[in-house]
Amino acid sequence: VTSDGGTRDVPTGRPARVPTPRPDDPRLARLSLNQWTTRRLGLPELVEACSLRGIPAVGLWREQVHEVGPARAAELVASAGLRVSSLCRAWGFSAPSGSAWTAAVDEARRAIDEAATLGAPVLAVVAGGLPPDDRDLAGARERVRDAIALLAPEAGAAGVRLGLEPLHPMYSADRSVVSTLDQALRMLEGIPVEQAGVVIDTFHVWWDPDIRAGIARASGAIVALQLADWITPLPPDPLLGRGMLGDGHIELDHLVRAVLDAGYRGDIEVEIFNQDVWDAPPHDVIDTVMRRYVEVIGHALS
Amino acid sequence: VTSDGGTRDVPTGRPARVPTPRPDDPRLARLSLNQWTTRRLGLPELVEACSLRGIPAVGLWREQVHEVGPARAAELVASAGLRVSSLCRAWGFSAPSGSAWTAAVDEARRAIDEAATLGAPVLAVVAGGLPPDDRDLAGARERVRDAIALLAPEAGAAGVRLGLEPLHPMYSADRSVVSTLDQALRMLEGIPVEQAGVVIDTFHVWWDPDIRAGIARASGAIVALQLADWITPLPPDPLLGRGMLGDGHIELDHLVRAVLDAGYRGDIEVEIFNQDVWDAPPHDVIDTVMRRYVEVIGHALS
Numbered sequence: 044v045t046s047d048g049g050t051r052d053v054p055t056g057r058p059a060r061v062p063t064p065r066p067d068d069p070r071l072a073r074l075s076l077n078q079w080t081t082r083r084l085g086l087p088e089l090v091e092a093c094s095l096r097g098i099p100a101v102g103l104w105r106e107q108v109h110e111v112g113p114a115r116a117a118e119l120v121a122s123a124g125l126r127v128s129s130l131c132r133a134w135g136f137s138a139p140s141g142s143a144w145t146a147a148v149d150e151a152r153r154a155i156d157e158a159a160t161l162g163a164p165v166l167a168v169v170a171g172g173l174p175p176d177d178r179d180l181a182g183a184r185e186r187v188r189d190a191i192a193l194l195a196p197e198a199g200a201a202g203v204r205l206g207l208e209p210l211h212p213m214y215s216a217d218r219s220v221v222s223t224l225d226q227a228l229r230m231l232e233g234i235p236v237e238q239a240g241v242v243i244d245t246f247h248v249w250w251d252p253d254i255r256a257g258i259a260r261a262s263g264a265i266v267a268l269q270l271a272d273w274i275t276p277l278p279p280d281p282l283l284g285r286g287m288l289g290d291g292h293i294e295l296d297h298l299v300r301a302v303l304d305a306g307y308r309g310d311i312e313v314e315i316f317n318q319d320v321w322d323a324p325p326h327d328v329i330d331t332v333m334r335r336y337v338e339v340i341g342h343a344l345s
Numbered sequence: 346v347t348s349d350g351g352t353r354d355v356p357t358g359r360p361a362r363v364p365t366p367r368p369d370d371p372r373l374a375r376l377s378l379n380q381w382t383t384r385r386l387g388l389p390e391l392v393e394a395c396s397l398r399g400i401p402a403v404g405l406w407r408e409q410v411h412e413v414g415p416a417r418a419a420e421l422v423a424s425a426g427l428r429v430s431s432l433c434r435a436w437g438f439s440a441p442s443g444s445a446w447t448a449a450v451d452e453a454r455r456a457i458d459e460a461a462t463l464g465a466p467v468l469a470v471v472a473g474g475l476p477p478d479d480r481d482l483a484g485a486r487e488r489v490r491d492a493i494a495l496l497a498p499e500a501g502a503a504g505v506r507l508g509l510e511p512l513h514p515m516y517s518a519d520r521s522v523v524s525t526l527d528q529a530l531r532m533l534e535g536i537p538v539e540q541a542g543v544v545i546d547t548f549h550v551w552w553d554p555d556i557r558a559g560i561a562r563a564s565g566a567i568v569a570l571q572l573a574d575w576i577t578p579l580p581p582d583p584l585l586g587r588g589m590l591g592d593g594h595i596e597l598d599h600l601v602r603a604v605l606d607a608g609y610r611g612d613i614e615v616e617i618f619n620q621d622v623w624d625a626p627p628h629d630v631i632d633t634v635m636r637r638y639v640e641v642i643g644h645a646l647s
Contacts, residue, residue, distance in 0.1 A: 178596040184554070213515040215552035216594040217577045226554040250517035252486070252528040275519045279581035292518040294480040 052331045054319035055290060061338045063330050066097025070337045070344050075100035075128035077269065077314035078107055080332065081325040086111055090123035092329055100128040102269075102312040103161065105154060113160040120161070127163040128310035129206065129242070129267045130154065135171035136190035137183035137220050147171070148190050152197065159201040164309065165266045166198065167206045167242050172217040183220045188230045191239060199238035206266040207231060208242035211250075213281055224248055224257035231264065240266035243302055244314070246273055246285050249293040258301045265307045269314045270295060270340070278318070285316045288335035300343035311340075354633045356621035357592060363640045365632050368399025372639045372646055377402035377430035379571065379616035380409055382634065383627040388413055392425035394631055402430040404571075404614040405463065407456060415462040422463070429465040430612035431508065431544075431569045432456065438492035439473035439485040439522050449473070450492050454499065461503040466611070467568045468500065469508045469544050474519040485522045490532045493541060501540035508568040509533060510544035513552075515583055526550055526559035533566065542568035545604055546616070548575055548587050551595040560603045567609045571616045572597060572642070580620070587618045590637035602645035613642075 050059040064071055076098050078089060086107060093101055101120060108116045108130070120127055133151035138144045151168075158166040170187040173180065191205060198205045209227045210219035221227050227241045241261055248254050250273075258265070272291030277284045288295060299311070313332050320328055337344075352361040366373055378400050380391060388409060395403055403422065410418045410432070422429055435453035440446045453470070460468040472489045475482065493507060500507045511529045512521035523529050529543045543563055550556050552575075560567070574593030579586045590597060601613070615634050622630055639646075 173594050178594055180552070180596065211514065212552040213513065213579065213583075216575055222552055223554060229554075250482070250514040250524050252525060252531075273518055277515065277583050281515075281579050281583070292475050292480055294482065 050330075052287070052334065053323035053327045054287065054317070059331075059334050061334050064097070064333050064337050066095070068097065068337070070341055071097050071333065072099065073309070073311045073344070074098050074333070074336055075102050075310040075312040076329065076332065077102035077312045078104050079131075080313055080315045080320065081328050082321055084325050086116055086119055090119050090125055092326060093125055094123040096329060096333060098125075098329070098333070100126045100310045100312075102129045102131065102314060103127055103163070104131045105157060108157060108161065113157045117161045126310075127161045128312050129165040129167055130158040130161060130163040132167040132169050133194075133205070134169045136168070136187040137171035137173065138186070139174050139177070140186060143174075144186055144190070148193060151190070151194055155194070155198050155201050155203050158203040163203065165204050165206040165242070167208050167267065169208055169210060170219045170221040172215070172220060180215075180220055184230070187221060191230065192234060195234045195238035199235065204237065204266045205239035206242035207239065208244060209247055211247045223251055223253075224261060225253060228257065228261055228264065236264045240264040242267040242269060244269040244271070245293050245295055245298050246271040249273060249298060254298070255301055258305050262305045265302060265305060267309060267312065268299070268302050268307055269312045270299070271313070271315050283316050283318050285314070287315060287317070287320060287331060288313065289339045296340050296343045299340045303343060352632075354589070354636065355625035355629045356589065356619070361633075361636050363636050366399070366635050366639050368397070370399065370639070372643055373399050373635065374401065375611070375613045375646070376400050376635070376638055377404050377612040377614040378631065378634065379404035379433075379614045380406050381433075382615055382617045382622065383630050384623055386627050388418055388421055392421050392427055394628060395427055396425040398631060398635060400427075400631070400635070402428045402612045402614075404431045404433065404616060405429055405465070406433045407459060410459060410463065415459045419463045428612075429463045430614050431467040431469055432460040432463060432465040434469040434471050435496075435507070436471045437473035438470070438489040439475065440488070441476050441479070442488060445476075446488055446492070450495060453492070453496055457496070457500050457503050457505050460505040465505065467506050467508040467544070469510050469569065471510055471512060472521040472523040474517070474522060482517075482522055486532070489523060493532065494536060497536045497540035501537065506539065506568045507541035508544040509541065510546060511549055513549045525553055525555075526563060527555060530559065530563055530566065538566045542566040544569040544571060546571040546573070547595050547597055547600050548573040551575060551600060556600070557603055560607050564607045567604060567607060569611060569614065570601070570604050570609055571614045572601070573615070573617050585618050585620050587616070589617060589619070589622060589633060590615065591641045598642050598645045601642045605645060
């Protein structure tokens, strides 16, 4: 709030263009706040803030869930009247064959258990990058597929779906050898959609000339939808380029509409990694997220 | 050269693994040094350095050609016994319809003339990013296609081929709305390969799960091949992440082999934008380029 009483968005400091939605606003029915967007809040503060504002769901990260334990985290969320939209994440199936790959798979099994405890319908999966001194992308991709094929039935049996998330190609070397929606869908061929599907994150896929066709083809296999904008210039740390909705270059309303038209019925998570956002007061961040969510993708939601 | 007499590669400072090829080494027959790799050298110094070392071709940039004028630049290259492999570049066809788009097209016409004067077989084309406050990627891509369709016959008549270069998706917002080889090929459908084709740059396309299929499909439409490695971490300025061959994560030998197997017969340009490379003595950079070229892609060349 500024000295003239006007509300301002963070982190830009520009005047808000819409009022902050009230807790009973029906447009909030599918909004989920990813925990990392307001990383300075502990889980109790996060769920309280969401509950007060009428945000019905949260996306959680394993590291922060571990701080209180999965059972206590589940209690905190449920007692605030919220639900968990997804758990981040299983990771690193591109590891070299042998003990490193087995360790990644075993860690993913623990993550599946935690997702089940939390009642999270989806465990996000990030493939991992190339091992050191290894340039064999095709081989790394095969190991990712093998891990998912192995784990998917176990996830399904636990009531959790694996959500393979293609990451932006600027992370292909060091974070994810799975870079496009089409590639992720091909990796999942033959695996029932009740066990595994794809996570669509606007920041990672917006540039893809084939994204509309891929979304239509994905249809029932879309298990989660995450939102962030693409801002320029990229910050020095390319992990922190995720912008507040509406601050960047992505036609977010069209992308969200395409995902909803493809039959996606789940929550819509706002997940922003951005130093300016993290430096802003967390409650201002949440209020801005709510305003931008209805301002930027409101038409797609209606 | 180190105090013990051993040769060291730049910018890593590691001992060279192979001897510097001699000027009559047949493996150098298709090597081209892009001018920007040793940007501190003027054109006279560049062509002298290449001529002495048996590098038969150079890739030029318009800005530096303008410093001496295209006719004089052509003379300098020819009198050193070299050829021009490509001219960089026409740019910005994603500009808004109207005067901005027309200006980009007119500037490209001047670039075509310069390429013809230089005897460059290829004028590289970089699409341009989204106009300010414009999120319509599809519209921007249509304007790029329109410009190429208009200019391609003019280029062909001048004996120059337009080379549409897909840029890495991390540049989609601000530099190139053309991001993949497949997309570039689709944009060129219906245009004779004598007039326009694609530039394949390893840095931009290496991550693409469909790159092998795209290269095979491109075949006679590949008009230039540029090499740089992908190094991590990305530097703070994402434009300067292009690494010395062999310093990064790309399976360069396989990619080059695929392009040659697809029938590409032109020069192979080494184009590195990297502050550490630019800070190194230019003659050490050229020697390292020669060694790494034969070390890293020598098998593909034979």
